[in-house]
Amino acid sequence: MVKKRPPAPPPEIPGFEFIRLLGSGGFSDVFLYEQELPRRRVAVKVLLAQASGETARQQFVAEANLMAQLSTHPSIVTIYHADTAADGRPYLMMEYCPRPNMSVRYRSERIAVAEAIRIGIRLAGAVETAHRIGILHRDIKPANVLTTDYGWPALTDFGISVVSTATPGGEAVGMSIPWAAPEFFADDAVRGVGGDIYSLGATVYTLLKGASPFEDPDGPNSALDLITRIERSAVPPIGRPDAPASLESVLVRAMAKRPEGRYPSAASFGRALQRVEQEMQLSQTSLDLPDTSWAQTEGSEDTDDLRTRARMVTTVQQGMVSDSSVPPPISAPPPGPAGPAAPPPQPNGEEPEKRRRWPALLASLAVVAVIVVVVIIGALNSPDVPINETSTTPAPTEEIPTDTLEIPPPPVGLEGERSPGGPIRFTWAAPEWEGELTYIWRIQGEQNTERTVGGTTLDVDDPGTVCVEVASVTDRGSLSEYASACAG
Known part of the structure; x- marks a missing residue:
């Protein structure tokens, strides 16, 4: 039996008081600290001294930078700060999620089907957000899904992520075998977006079944056994009567042996789960995606005005079935029909009533113009416009096919x-x-x-x-x- 290493001592960080150890990994420890100002608790991931070589430091810095780019997403752990302690160990300061992670939860409780679907949709939004800026996570698994104070899943540990859309071959450093895609075990395979989609599907499957997809409760489960099943065996049934066949089909497709057999994007996987929600008549879960439409209006004279009056919501609700990886660009609305010509200046003897009528007319036209602009912009952005949270009817957009x-x-x-x-x-x-x-x-x-x-x-x-x-x-x-x- 391998002896578990003792945790390293927590570093002294000015302005922060050490509370306790949260956990230990192969190359780092995570501690809980209390920040003095502003007063809050934070999780601090500290690299081990023996693992603080140049390569490890570069990877640690890369993780900090990657998570900083993504941490505004509601389902990705927020990064507050990164630095090097006085003893030379790099550390990463991040949001503290006090609730048990998904690995602890699925082993100790039966997670409801509705909650597992909801978690899957929110994580799909997080993964799609990473993919849209060229970041692959490569280690999605239940242990890397934390839970915030508000009950939201929060993806963490981008330590082995890569800034690429696909990487041929290479090492799968630190990957977790039970949730890894089959191509991760081949030397010359391309590891791209499909690998994250597989792991995302395998994670949702695990939450439902209470075990990883190819774990055999009655047989050996060594690394070689798991790899053999992942590469060759069909995805076993979840075995829950409350899980509909459509949900099983979604997960089976997400975990197809070949990447081209899976969903083309994390967003399309999330939308497939939304359709299962609709079928089960569950309340709708939003697919949180970044809104980049404002960037398309930078050259417009009315940019600030458009942002103020018609800023689009950044969630995609049930029924938004477009698989485009980038939201459609927004363009300035076409000019409306010309209003009535301004009357010539009136003589001093003009009736007061007529002089009062002209400002009222201008105000009315301004209101109409604002409404027209908002409606046109909303129409141009319709694939990303959410429907009501409690609605079960898809928004009528051109991209939704007929039956x-x-x-x-x-x-x-x-x-x-x-x-x-x-x-x-x-x-x-x-x-x-x-x-x-x-x-x-x-x-x-x-x-x-x-x-x-x-x-x-x-x-x-x-x-x-x-x-x-x-x-x-x-x-x-x-x-x-x-x-x-x-x-x-």
Whole structure:
């Protein structure tokens, strides 16, 4: 048994009083301090002296800078300060989240389906925000999801993050195997946005099941066992009667073996969870995304006026199904129709009533102009405009397809044939559909066991006759009817 190392002594930080140890990791300790002014409690992550080499320091500084860029997000831990203590150890001062992290919670309590979905949507907003500025987290897991005083999940520990959209090969330093994507175990695989989406789906799955996705309660769970299952085995059913099949399907897709089989963005994963909320008639959870529309008006003479009068809300509610990774730009509204020409100056003998009528007319036109500008700007920004928190009806935007367009056709010509001495190979053709389609399959009659499959070929290794069902899935998570076929 490996002996647990004792924590290093807390550093002396002027203006802060040490309270107690919060936790220890491989390269750092986290302590609780009381700040004197302003009076508040803060968590301080301190790098170990023996791990304070140049490489470790650079990584520590990178973590501080990354989290500082993201910490305004409501579901990312806030960074207050970073510095080096008098004894030479770098430290990171951040928001103190007193409630148990998600790793503690899922092991000690049964988390409700509605709460797990809500956590997943809020974390999806945090991850999408990081991705939009080119930051990959690479270690999303329950232990890195803290809980604020207000009950919000807060993503932390960007210590092994990279500023990139995809990195081929390289080391997966510090990654947590139970929640890592299959490509993380291959030397030459591209590790990009899809890896974070997999880990995000695996984290939500863990909160629901009370165990990591490929943890076997009755078998060995060594690192090699877990890696083998992650790479080869289908995602096991959650096994909760209160978890709808649609939720299982969303998580199965998020944890597809190949990155291209997963959701194209964290935002689209969050919107798929919002649709499950709608199906379950739950109150709507906002998908918090950054509002960059104001940056598009920098060159306009009316920039300040537009920001004041029509600043857009930065949340996306249920029914906002656009998968665009960047909000649409905002442009200045077109000029309205010309108002009535100003009357020529009146002589001194003009009636007082007419002179009073002209300022009133100008005021009325100004009010109308303001309303027109706000309405036009709102229309231009409609993909990111939230609907009411308690509403279950999607906002009517052009990007929401009709029912006919939303549901894709099933696979075409599904059939199976056993190769001599080998598995049964099922094949089908892609149906006509304007967007991208992926596919899920299950053994016929086995509910809640859906698994993703790459391409239009499926091999099932079974000695007997096998009947399968295959469905098409759009990039927005909508499922077709199942096509079925048997072979033996």
